[in-house]
Amino acid sequence: MTGPERPIGEDDLTALVDGRLAPERAGLLEVYLASRPEEAARVQADRAIRASLRERLAAKAAEPIPAxxxxxxxIAEQRRARRAQLMQVLAACLVLTLGGAGGWFARDLSDRVWGAPARPTPLPQEALAAHRIFTVEAVHPVEVKADQEAHLAQWLSKRLGRRLSIPDLEGVGFRLIGGRLLPAGPSDVAAQLMYAAADGSRLTLYVRCGEAGRWDLRVSKLGDFASATWAAGGYGYALSGSLDPDRLMMVARAAHSDMAGGG
Amino acid sequence: MDEIAALLEPHIPALRRYAWVLLRDHEAADDLVQDCLERAVSRWRLRRRDGDLKAWLFAIQHNLFIDGLRRRRRELLRVDSDQVPDIAAHGVEQESRAALRDILACLDALPAEQRAVILLVGVEDLSYEEAARVLDIPIGTVMSRLSRGRERLRGMLDAGSGAQPVLRRVK
Incomplete structure (x- = not known):
C-alpha cells in the first residue's frame, strides 16, 4: 500500500485538520498516525483549536446584517453617487469645451499677444477622461498587450517623439496590461499605459507631448479618482486611478524614478 | 442589479466576521465591509467570470484592510512584526487577565500573516487555492503559514501534550 504512493507530508496533516484530505490519502494517513501517537495528538489538538475558534466566532456571522x-x-447608493459624478464630469466637459472653443478662436490673438497658444485642458482632467473611458473595458482595455512590451515601447516612443521607457510597477503591486495611443488636444498625441493589481483595480499612466509647464509630483482629486502628475522637458505625465492618495503617490514615485532612470 | 445583490448577499455575514476579527471593532468592521461591497459593485464587470466570487470579495476586503493599515503607520509596525508572539494585539488590554486564555487573545498574538490564513481557511472555509489568491501568495506559503500558526496556537494553549482536551482549557 505504501509502495508507489507519495510519502506523507506536512500538507497531508494540515489537510486532515481542515477536513480537506483527498479520500485516497485517508487510509494512508490512518496507518501513518496509528504508529505515531504524538503526531496523532497534534492533529487532534489542531482540530480542537480549529473547532473552538469557529465556535467562538459563529455568533458574529449569525448577527442580522445592518441596513x-x-x-x-x-448598489442604490453607488448609482446615486455615480449620477452625481457623471454630472460633475459633464460640467467639467462643458467648461473644457467652452474653454477650448474660446482658446481656439482666441489663438491668433494669444499667439500675437503672448507668443504661445494657451492649452486650456489641465493635465489631470485630460488623463482622467482617458482613464475613465478605457479602464472599464473588460475585453479591449489596450491596443497592444503587455506580451509585446518591446514593440509597445518602440511604437509609442516613435509617436511621442521621445524614448518612452515603460515603468515596471510589479514591485508596488501593479502588473502591466498594455498600452494605447490617443489624441491630445488638436495636434498632440498621448500614450496611455494600463496596469492592474491582483484585485482587478486598474491604474493608467498617461504621457502627453506638448506640455508647456514644468512641475514636480503632485496629486489632484476628482470625485473617486486621483491623479498624480508631473511635467518636464515638454512632456506631461499623469498616473491615475481610484487609489487613496498616499498609495497613489507611492506608486507614482516608483514610476517617476523608474522613468527618470530608464530614459 | 438585483442579480448582483442576490450574489453578494450570501457572503456578507462572512465578510463582516472576518473584518471584525481583524479590527475588533463593530463599527470599523462594518465600514470596511461597506467599502468592500462598494468596490465590488463598481468593479463588477472586471471580476473574472470563471473566478470564485467569495475569494474575489475577500481579496478586495483584505487589500482594503492592508491599505487602511498603511495609512495608520504605527499599527502597521506592530502588526507586521514577526517577532511579537507574546505581545497581545489590540482589544486585549481592555479585557481581564482571565480572558488571556481566550482563543481570540491567542490568535491576536500571532503574526498578522499567520492569523489571516488561519481565519480564511479554518473559519471562512476558503480552499488553500482561494486563500492563496486572496493573499496573493503561493499556495506553499499558505500551507507553511497555516502549520506554523497552528503550532504557535498549540503552544500558547498548552495543548501540545495532547492529553488535555483543548476546549476545556479555552472556556
Missing part, C-alpha cells in the same frame, strides 16, 4: 450593508442599499 447599510444590504447589497441593494449599497
Amino acid at each position: 447599510r450593508l444590504r447589497a441593494a442599499a449599497v
Whole structure:
C-alpha cells in the first residue's frame, strides 16, 4: 500500500485538520498516525483549536446584517453617487469645451499677444477622461498587450517623439496590461499605459507631448479618482486611478524614478 | 442589479466576521465591509467570470484592510512584526487577565500573516487555492503559514501534550 504512493507530508496533516484530505490519502494517513501517537495528538489538538475558534466566532456571522450593508442599499447608493459624478464630469466637459472653443478662436490673438497658444485642458482632467473611458473595458482595455512590451515601447516612443521607457510597477503591486495611443488636444498625441493589481483595480499612466509647464509630483482629486502628475522637458505625465492618495503617490514615485532612470 | 445583490448577499455575514476579527471593532468592521461591497459593485464587470466570487470579495476586503493599515503607520509596525508572539494585539488590554486564555487573545498574538490564513481557511472555509489568491501568495506559503500558526496556537494553549482536551482549557 505504501509502495508507489507519495510519502506523507506536512500538507497531508494540515489537510486532515481542515477536513480537506483527498479520500485516497485517508487510509494512508490512518496507518501513518496509528504508529505515531504524538503526531496523532497534534492533529487532534489542531482540530480542537480549529473547532473552538469557529465556535467562538459563529455568533458574529449569525448577527442580522445592518441596513447599510444590504447589497441593494449599497448598489442604490453607488448609482446615486455615480449620477452625481457623471454630472460633475459633464460640467467639467462643458467648461473644457467652452474653454477650448474660446482658446481656439482666441489663438491668433494669444499667439500675437503672448507668443504661445494657451492649452486650456489641465493635465489631470485630460488623463482622467482617458482613464475613465478605457479602464472599464473588460475585453479591449489596450491596443497592444503587455506580451509585446518591446514593440509597445518602440511604437509609442516613435509617436511621442521621445524614448518612452515603460515603468515596471510589479514591485508596488501593479502588473502591466498594455498600452494605447490617443489624441491630445488638436495636434498632440498621448500614450496611455494600463496596469492592474491582483484585485482587478486598474491604474493608467498617461504621457502627453506638448506640455508647456514644468512641475514636480503632485496629486489632484476628482470625485473617486486621483491623479498624480508631473511635467518636464515638454512632456506631461499623469498616473491615475481610484487609489487613496498616499498609495497613489507611492506608486507614482516608483514610476517617476523608474522613468527618470530608464530614459 | 438585483442579480448582483442576490450574489453578494450570501457572503456578507462572512465578510463582516472576518473584518471584525481583524479590527475588533463593530463599527470599523462594518465600514470596511461597506467599502468592500462598494468596490465590488463598481468593479463588477472586471471580476473574472470563471473566478470564485467569495475569494474575489475577500481579496478586495483584505487589500482594503492592508491599505487602511498603511495609512495608520504605527499599527502597521506592530502588526507586521514577526517577532511579537507574546505581545497581545489590540482589544486585549481592555479585557481581564482571565480572558488571556481566550482563543481570540491567542490568535491576536500571532503574526498578522499567520492569523489571516488561519481565519480564511479554518473559519471562512476558503480552499488553500482561494486563500492563496486572496493573499496573493503561493499556495506553499499558505500551507507553511497555516502549520506554523497552528503550532504557535498549540503552544500558547498548552495543548501540545495532547492529553488535555483543548476546549476545556479555552472556556
